[in-house]
Amino acid sequence: MDKLQKVKKELSKLGLSGTVKADEFRKSIRLTGHVDSWDRKVAAGFAAANRGYKGVLNDITVEGIGEEKIYRFDPGDRVLEGRYFDAVIIGGGIIGCATARELARYNISIALLEKEEDLAMQTSSRNDGMIHPGFAAHPGTKKAHYNVLGNRMYTQWAEELGFELKRPGSLVLFPSKLEKYVIPLMKRRARQNGVDGDYRYISRKKVFEMEPNVTEDQQGAFFLPSAGIISPYKATIAMAENAVQNGAEVFLNCFVESFEMREGRIAAVRTGRGTVKCGAVINCAGNFADVIAGLADDRFFSLHGRKGTECILDRNTGLTQHSILSMPRLIQKNSKTKGGGVVPCIEGNILLGPTAEEQPWREDYSTDRNSFTELLQKLDLNKKLSGSSVITYFSGIRPASWEEDFIIEPSQRVENLVHGAAIQSPGVASAPAIAVDLAKMTVEILSKDKSVGERTDFEPVRKAAYHQIDSVEERREMVVKNPLYGNIICRCETISEQEIRDVLRGPLPVTSLDAIKRRIRAGAGRCHGGFCTPRIMEIISDELGIPMVEITRKGDSSPVLSGETK
Structure with a gap:
């Protein structure tokens, strides 16, 4: 049975064969049709995933769910009109800002375009700031590859850019004694992914020694010492400021409207602040990366929003816990999330979450009672925590592909387009490593038309004009x-x-x-x-x-x- 027939068979099992159509589109699989609920669209998307196609285009429409209205603000100027940049980065999240910093190492001109009024306003600030050790990602995936490399790079990046990094380590708590028997499998996965540090099993007694306030329900843990924490928005801004320090330019309130295409290349980017000519375009548009790809007629994937809600507790709660704590279901099939946990923050707060909920919107950051109730259950992992310590809660949206892996590659259809897309968790941990490769791909494209060398005057140390006084x-x-x-x-x-x-x-x-x-x-x-x-x-x-x-x-x-x- 060929792969298209396999997709159709899976859709039939879901009772969708009469309403959903599957066709091969270029090298991807495309789903069309109309269903009566979002859950059925999600089920169809996953049924078509991982069947040997380059990507999944899930264009099924859903009853009662129309097109999302995207907010944009144009300042009214034309500051970009007629200008040229060798590299134009679309998206001012952590991937876009890290890539700008890496490209600033070369003798090229760089523009970073962000549709919001500031950087890191969406997914890059709406997460737990955890630098995952690289254990959770499936071996052989881009997530596993970039996670471990990015985790490793953060030590140097934090030192150079002046943002705080701590490595409290992660304790994956076991809810029963039976979980101890999966330790060999956990060690094997850590080895396969190249996870750093002395990861190991820790007894129930030792866990209490490390974390006196941990739940009485724990029956030992798997300890991953390379797990770290940062402030994701401070890190993102630090990366951008260092890029600007080295000559890059940042344009805010800059909504990308379309591309001017010429002979299989993007000749210019039309924005609300003018049309800018370009040598190469790097798509780091987060939840809109598939939309940007579509503007260049290179839409071989589609994204779906996975909302995660998180809770922040008072700063003094950080005194009750050192390590990152989680108690996931270790034996589970087809899970799309690591389950969240109790995470100490750089500033001293403790964060609960995130949850995971598939949703149709790219910018719906609303919260609800059910998610909040789910988060409060995580308080039980630390006996000293209580609901009275909650100071706020918020939501973020992970831009997930149906294949559940990063898309880091030059376009196969557009000569001067590079994709840094579908960057969901562990995107923050992976950012430095992803940026290095996106920069290399961009330089390779630019080098076909001009000489591109590394700058001798690149300054990797950020010279901050401000900092928060801590003592x-x-x-x-x-x-x-x-x-x-x-x-x-x-x-x-x-x-x-x-x-x-x-x-x-x-x-x-x-x-x-x-x-x-x-x-x-x-x-x-x-x-x-x-x-x-x-x-x-x-x-x-x-x-x-x-x-x-x-x-x-x-x-x-x-x-x-x-x-x-x-």
Whole structure:
């Protein structure tokens, strides 16, 4: 039976043979038709996956689910009109920013286009910040390959770029004594994937020694010491700032509308801020990577959103736990998620999650009671945690392909297009390694038309214009230099007026409250900016010379004030 017949047989088993049609499209499999529920579309997509095709195009329509309206804001200028860049990166998440940094090592011009008002506003800030060790990915996949390499690279990247990295390790807790018998299989997978560190079985007693507050239900654990944590949004911004420091340019509020195609190449990128000519295009568009591929007539895959909701607890909860804790079902078939856990954060908070729910929307970050209830069940892994410690919860959307693997490759149809797509978990952990390969692919394309060499003046060390002061001693020193470092604006996170002003004078445009929060966490505490928001807005207004009524929470669609009262 050929692979097309296998797909049709699987669709028949699902009762979809009369409503869903499967056809070969180029080297992929395409599904069309109409079904009465999203779950049936999802089932059809997975039925067609991993059958030997290059990708799955799931174009089935669903009753009651129309096309999603995507928010865009155009500043009204034409700043890109007529300009040329050797490399145009679409997407300002962690993959796009890491790639910009890697490309900045070469003597080429670089533009990074982001449709939002700041970087890292979608998937790259809506995750747990865990640097996975590389154990969970299936051996032989791109996920496994890039995860381990990226994990390894983070030590140097954190040092050079000045963001904090910790390696508390991960304890995969066993809910029963029977799980101990899968240890040989777990070690085998870790070896196959090349996981670093002395990964090993740890007895119930030893787990209690490492984590005194861990659940009484645990029966030992598998310990992976290379697991790490970062602030994903701070890391993303650090990568972009280093790229800018080395000559790259970042354009925000820059919605990509279409491509000008010429003889099998992208000649120019049409955006809301003008049309820019290009030598190569790197597709790092996250949840919209399949849309961008389609603009170039190279849509050989489609993405589906997997929403994950996460909970953040108070900063003092971090004192109750050192390692990353999880208790997944180790014997499970066809799972599309690692199950989430209890993750210590760089700043001292503890994070619960994420959950995993297939959904039809690319930008629906709403939360619901069921997801929150599911998250609260994870509190049981740490006996010291309680629901009263929750300060907020949020959702993110993983851009998953139906094949459940990364797409890292030059286009086979468009000469100067490179795809960095379907980057779901462990995307953050994999980012540095993915960026290296995307940069190499881009340089290879550009080298066909011009000489591309490595720059001798590339500066890998980020020269930050700002940083968050973390100790009393440092603050004393800074106050002597400038008293405004002692004027505390955000009490929850202990952020001063001058720290906020330093951010506003940084290398990337910062105009919103959330953009400041992503850099130094002003407003990220338990009060959610209840005390500091007015003062931060006054500082923004004074520093940038804009009226208070023009300041937003997270871009043009989120004004804080409706108008003046006096």
